[in-house]
Amino acid sequence: MSKPTWLHENFEHTGSAFGLRVTRKLDEVQSPFQKIEIWESTDWGKVMLIDGAMMVTTRDNFFYHEMMAHAPLYTHADPKDVVIIGGGDCGTLREVLRHPGVQRAVQCDIDEQVTRMAEKYFPELCESNNDPRATVMFDDGIAYMANAAPESVDVIIVDSTDPVGPAEGLFNRAFYANCLKALRPGGLLVQQSESPLALMDLILDMRRAMQDAGFASFRTLPFPQPCYPTGWWSCTIAAREPRDLTRFREADAEAKPFDTQYYTAAIHRGALAMPPIMAKALGE
């Protein structure tokens, strides 16, 4: 084992940095889209970086994956068809498939290498990839949503990297308009929406683009995510029709037939309590 060193990621847009103590680089591949690295850390398990940005660690990915899946799925009345755009590490797919009511979950990530690396270094995240309800495909998520059958999906989860590089096209009006068309009545879109402390402008831009595309209601839920900028992260849920997104299937969430490390009905209620600093920035 190598002598530990510190791997720091400096976030230019927030003026802050996160780092992990690592022992060695386990793997690196340059895919047609991006550079993927896997490091071994002393305390956080394995770490995946894409183009130098920390994406997943063994230790802390549960916050993000549980909130991205369970918050929208328990907010929807009866989600049967779920599409995940991005999500190549398969952690969101695993959480989605914990819901017995889900009949079909399609994961469409542009980069097959992300999933191959996840299978090798984060096998626990990929444990549901062979579920008969799952389709793991590698294609352009923008094209996939443009070609999706109208009113065929209940929940779309956009689990992408930041809005630069390959993921840029997942944060604009044209993409959201295609998502809206693909949603059935009652349908929801959820997207990771960066830090509510430092990146509120991005959340506002995203919500404006969703609104321009025709989405009717919005709610941004904060949660901890240590390895992302500022350690305080969020997802934004958008609804096809006007509705109160602070209401969710609380009784079902209380009785969820699976274990979690972070998400519970009470945590979901807590994430709906918007701190004044967020409410003010969002004009709510």
Added chain:
Amino acid sequence: MSKPTWLHENFEHTGSAFGLRVTRKLDEVQSPFQKIEIWESTDWGKVMLIDGAMMVTTRDNFFYHEMMAHAPLYTHADPKDVVIIGGGDCGTLREVLRHPGVQRAVQCDIDEQVTRMAEKYFPELCESNNDPRATVMFDDGIAYMANAAPESVDVIIVDSTDPVGPAEGLFNRAFYANCLKALRPGGLLVQQSESPLALMDLILDMRRAMQDAGFASFRTLPFPQPCYPTGWWSCTIAAREPRDLTRFREADAEAKPFDTQYYTAAIHRGALAMPPIMAKALGE
């Protein structure tokens, strides 16, 4: 203005790091107890480091100070006398004095230089230091609690650095026993209790020492705090008598006569929703 550089703090005990982009060191003083530095950052305002550990930034200190003050004060039935041990930056004192019912608040930090630096570089945190209800003193907090009159205090807030160096004696049974003796019936002790993701052993040790000293009930509340290890932090409230610490003066908190950036009654309720990963580690 100097060219920005990155100031990284590597947290040996969590294997993670936090950093800020800084432009220059504004001040540095070696007090009899510790080295205090002030840096100017590009996006987080000013930063205070004590012995190399980030203590306060202009931008993110509100999470910590609001939770350390308002969570225990709204959990107590009628807090009139408050003692803050440590807290030399005066941010907790400012929040405590927002409560009109508080008649007396004593801040006892061992290091006068911390307060002198706060007055100069974080004047907004010190804006209540001249409140007639406030006493800002510089003395050994351990001795202060050992000599405190029995049953004279309603809430003790231990707002200290980590349990190494000058603050080590604020995390043991002897100190807690003196706190217990100083509390009136209904009294509460609250202490910053490190990261619930990475430092659960410390929280368990702290709660065991509080229990050995005679405290009867405990509750650990998580909250975001970007500049501390993992960005997910906590405070632990201990009660003199057995009681349900998930109950607090919700109506008073809803109608609080002051503004906050993070704390609200709903955020307090949210912080009482213990994620399974914490509940499991705490055996709850």
